[in-house]
Amino acid sequence: MSATPVAAAPESGNPLVEGLERLPVRPTSLVVFGATGDLAHRKLLPALYNLAHDGALPERFELIAVARRDQGHDDFRAVARESIERFSRRVPDPATLEGLLNDMRYVQGTFDDDRVYTELERTLGEFDEQAGYQLNRTFYLSTSPEFFPVIAGKLGAAGLNRAATAEVRIVIEKPFGYDLASARQLNCEVLGVFDESQVFRIDHYLGKETVQNLMALRFANALFEPVWNRNYIDQIQITAAEDIGIGGRAGYYERAGALRDLVQNHMLQLLALLAMEPPTAFEANRLRDEKLKVLEAIVPPTTDHVSAMTVRAQYGPGVVGGVAVPGYREEPGVASNSRTETFAALRLEVSNWRWAGVPFYLRTGKQLARKVTEIAVILKPVPHIALQSSGSVGIQANQIVLTVQPDEGVSVSLGAKIPGARMRIRPVNMEYRYGTAFMSESPEAYERLILDAMRGDATLFTRNDEIEALWGIIDPILSAWQHDTTSTIPQYAAGSSGPSEANGLLDGGRKWRRL
Amino acid sequence: MSEDIWSERDTNPDAIEAALRVLLHQRHAANEALAPARVLNLVVVVDREWKGEIANRLERVGRYQASRTVLCAVEADRRTLDAIATVSNSEPVNGFGVMHEQVEIDMGPEHLSVLRTIVDPVLVSEIPTLLWSPHGHDEAVEALLPITDVMLVDSDGLLEPAEAFGRARELLEHAYVVDLAWLRTTPWRERLAASFDLPARLPALERIAGLAIRHQAISTASGLLLVGWLSSRLHWEGEPLQRLNRAGLRGARRRSSGEVAIGLHRTNQEAPGLGGVTVTCVNGFALSLDRASGGLCAQERSPDGHTLTWKILGASRGEGGILGEGVRQALLRDPTYGPALDAARGLCPA
Numbered sequence: 001m002s003a004t005p006v007a008a009a010p011e012s013g014n015p016l017v018e019g020l021e022r023l024p025v026r027p028t029s030l031v032v033f034g035a036t037g038d039l040a041h042r043k044l045l046p047a048l049y050n051l052a053h054d055g056a057l058p059e060r061f062e063l064i065a066v067a068r069r070d071q072g073h074d075d076f077r078a079v080a081r082e083s084i085e086r087f088s089r090r091v092p093d094p095a096t097l098e099g100l101l102n103d104m105r106y107v108q109g110t111f112d113d114d115r116v117y118t119e120l121e122r123t124l125g126e127f128d129e130q131a132g133y134q135l136n137r138t139f140y141l142s143t144s145p146e147f148f149p150v151i152a153g154k155l156g157a158a159g160l161n162r163a164a165t166a167e168v169r170i171v172i173e174k175p176f177g178y179d180l181a182s183a184r185q186l187n188c189e190v191l192g193v194f195d196e197s198q199v200f201r202i203d204h205y206l207g208k209e210t211v212q213n214l215m216a217l218r219f220a221n222a223l224f225e226p227v228w229n230r231n232y233i234d235q236i237q238i239t240a241a242e243d244i245g246i247g248g249r250a251g252y253y254e255r256a257g258a259l260r261d262l263v264q265n266h267m268l269q270l271l272a273l274l275a276m277e278p279p280t281a282f283e284a285n286r287l288r289d290e291k292l293k294v295l296e297a298i299v300p301p302t303t304d305h306v307s308a309m310t311v312r313a314q315y316g317p318g319v320v321g322g323v324a325v326p327g328y329r330e331e332p333g334v335a336s337n338s339r340t341e342t343f344a345a346l347r348l349e350v351s352n353w354r355w356a357g358v359p360f361y362l363r364t365g366k367q368l369a370r371k372v373t374e375i376a377v378i379l380k381p382v383p384h385i386a387l388q389s390s391g392s393v394g395i396q397a398n399q400i401v402l403t404v405q406p407d408e409g410v411s412v413s414l415g416a417k418i419p420g421a422r423m424r425i426r427p428v429n430m431e432y433r434y435g436t437a438f439m440s441e442s443p444e445a446y447e448r449l450i451l452d453a454m455r456g457d458a459t460l461f462t463r464n465d466e467i468e469a470l471w472g473i474i475d476p477i478l479s480a481w482q483h484d485t486t487s488t489i490p491q492y493a494a495g496s497s498g499p500s501e502a503n504g505l506l507d508g509g510r511k512w513r514r515l
Numbered sequence: 516m517s518e519d520i521w522s523e524r525d526t527n528p529d530a531i532e533a534a535l536r537v538l539l540h541q542r543h544a545a546n547e548a549l550a551p552a553r554v555l556n557l558v559v560v561v562d563r564e565w566k567g568e569i570a571n572r573l574e575r576v577g578r579y580q581a582s583r584t585v586l587c588a589v590e591a592d593r594r595t596l597d598a599i600a601t602v603s604n605s606e607p608v609n610g611f612g613v614m615h616e617q618v619e620i621d622m623g624p625e626h627l628s629v630l631r632t633i634v635d636p637v638l639v640s641e642i643p644t645l646l647w648s649p650h651g652h653d654e655a656v657e658a659l660l661p662i663t664d665v666m667l668v669d670s671d672g673l674l675e676p677a678e679a680f681g682r683a684r685e686l687l688e689h690a691y692v693v694d695l696a697w698l699r700t701t702p703w704r705e706r707l708a709a710s711f712d713l714p715a716r717l718p719a720l721e722r723i724a725g726l727a728i729r730h731q732a733i734s735t736a737s738g739l740l741l742v743g744w745l746s747s748r749l750h751w752e753g754e755p756l757q758r759l760n761r762a763g764l765r766g767a768r769r770r771s772s773g774e775v776a777i778g779l780h781r782t783n784q785e786a787p788g789l790g791g792v793t794v795t796c797v798n799g800f801a802l803s804l805d806r807a808s809g810g811l812c813a814q815e816r817s818p819d820g821h822t823l824t825w826k827i828l829g830a831s832r833g834e835g836g837i838l839g840e841g842v843r844q845a846l847l848r849d850p851t852y853g854p855a856l857d858a859a860r861g862l863c864p865a
Contacts, residue, residue: 015720059827094809095830407609438554
């Protein structure tokens with residue numbers, strides 16, 4: 001029986017690490033800016049509890065919450081308890097929960113207030129003194145994006161961007177920039193304070209098990225890679241459909257829209273992972289180098305071509321799950337003449353040897369018929385159908401579909417003979433669902449990403465040049481849409497599969513997969 | 516959770532396998548959202564009178580339930596096979612549910628030497644098979660080893676550690692071994708690795724002068740495996756430990772430039788496994804980790820005598836969770852167990 005390779009060789013030279021499933025995380029003080037916000041409430045605090053429950057946090061772990069809300073340590077602890085009890089994937093163990101809550105500190109103030117950083121420095125120093133050495137420091141920016149440069153600048157001004165004998169890291173939530181220019185500006189401001197190796201730009205999709213499994217599927221199986229190119233693949237469809245509206249996020253969504261909200265980050269990341277060359281090692285920069293090459297091989301549409309390569313639309317009134325829902329322009333907080341897209345579809349091409357001529361279709365939208373995020377790799381049809389004379393209707397090109405949510409899994413469609421005397425063929429699906437093949441519960445993406453950031457592993461985070469390449473693809477589209485103030489924005493009925501105009505992006509008899 | 520059941524007296528493996536296929540087919544036909552789990556076969560060989568207790572332990576593994584469990588209950592004087600096959604499923608979530616299959620076969624001692632011919636036809640092919648024989652039944656283990664990928668053992672317990680380690684070593688020649696005594700040391704190994712991962716503290720691994728392990732009375736093997744792990748990772752060598760009356764073991768290991776005093780001490784704790792570890796270094800630095808509510812209590816003494824105490828968070832998995840962890844580990848491979856086991860064998864008192 002052959003042994004399986006274990007965790008990567010410990011860079012630290014620690015001989016005790018080999019064979020351990022859980023790699024050590026060095027003692028860390030984690031500072032969460034925006035700790036009373038929705039993301040912290042629903043994701044970050046529950047993720048931290050789950051890590052504590054599993055014994056995955058560093059042996060010394062201190063949490064400092066920073067927010068504007070005027071409250072004390074105990075008030076924040078009560079809020080954190082509620083978040084954890086409500087959203088943790090594990091039933092909290094009372095003693096572990098108390099242990100986590102008791103050590104939390106709260107620093108109140110606005111993010112541009114120097115006193116906040118003075119208090120932070122004092123508290124961090126107190127933790128270091130208690131430990132007898134400097135703890136690593138991770139600053140997590142879970143705030144509105146306009147505060148990212150403010151906080152980075154203030155941390156630098158307070159000297160908190162460096163530590164004499166510890167690592168300092170900054171984690172920045174999405175959106176990283178509003179367009180290419182603002183992303184560059186933000187990169188410039190952040191990198192004026194921190195080195196790139198200290199910066200961890202989060203795209204939580206990369207922390208999802210299925211997204212990481214995309215790499216395993218491609219590079220751990222000889223079955224797929226030989227056909228993973230223009231010779232065998234006819235088209236790629238990447239879909240991120242939601243069956244809900246904007247909820248109470250009109251303020252954010254009116255400014256963002258579907259293209260910024262999902263395409264610029266998650267969907268293009270999926271495209272890059274799907275299309276990249278095999279990295280020589282699963283290591284941060286080698287992986288990101290390969291993704292960057294793909295992103296740079298996507299030729300952004302010129303202004304003239306935007307209308308031919310993209311479709312935007314808004315949901316109108318409709319029925320979702322048997323319930324009548326208003327259209328986007330009737331949503332509270334949305335302007336009645338809003339031109340913000342709730343649906344975006346794109347046709348892109350990756351201009352390199354592997355993918356030349358293969359269309360990559362991306363679509364995302366709100367209030368669609370079904371919630372699904374999937375990547376469909378649709379192969380070319382077989383060159384000759386010898387079975388046709390026997391009435392083999394129903395032969396379809398093979399499809400490899402990776403579902404990211406709601407049901408993580410992989411499905412491969414194959415042509416198979418229908419039982420009976422005649423040689424009739426119809427497609428059947430070979431399904432692999434995570435629930436049938438693995439016993440372990442997938443950790444939440446944020447658990448993995450928080451741990452990686454504290455460990456300094458940037459493999460699943462976006463590098464500065466990647467961010468700019470992502471915006472470089474989207475920017476001409478945003479610009480063209482922004483300048484077009486007269487054309488009618490197509491409307492689609494809430495609960496439908498999206499606007500019919502999106503069908504026009506597909507040529508050669510291709511069709512969108514059914515939602 | 517709902518289930519379909521088939522049973523037959525004086526049956527045979529073909530009939531059991533056919534019944535499972537029918538049960539799966541019927542259940543899927545009734546609800547297409549159901550698919551059979553296909554991860555792991557688990558074969559358990561038990562004394563008939565303890566079947567209920569083992570079945571209860573298996574129920575408590577929760578999501579680590581094997582795809583197909585074959586429970587062989589051995590009863591003196593029995594000459595025929597009686598079997599019950601059950602297919603159960605969780606409530607479908609997002610339009611999808613997983614089915615698990617369980618087979619209980621009552622058999623006699625004379626079936627054990629030919630157990631492979633009874634069990635093999637009932638297993639799902641193409642997935643690994645884990646074998647657990649908590650009540651001995653070496654004859655059954657020998658018969659099933661050729662179709663076993665992973666052997667589940669517990670070196671803690673009634674056997675002397677030397678005997679348990681010898682058996683584990685033998686089994687390791689034929690299959691991958693998951694040792695529950697080893698899994699009880701996992702949190703301690705992880706924490707020790709993390710504690711010495713700081714660049715400033717890493718060199719202290721070369722200067723360890725003492726290692727004291729506190730363990731529950733029946734968990735001497737866990738304690739020895741932890742010493743064995745450190746010995747194999749840090750290249751310590753030496754003679755077997757000596758018994759310390761009935762209170763534990765003591766002795767020494769040689770490292771590159773000195774000696775490490777080893778002590779294993781029994782503690783009064785309810786759960787099997789370890790209760791604490793203290794590592795001391797030649798310069799006076801010492802680190803103690805001890806079980807506490809909600810995690811571990813850590814105490815560090817610096818060379819100048821200054822003491823720091825804090826808590827390391829982590830909910831106890833509990834002894835109930837250790838069997839599930841054993842099932843999960845059957846799908847992984849830990850290359851450090853074998854060397855630790857060999858080192859632990861060398862520590863066992865004569």
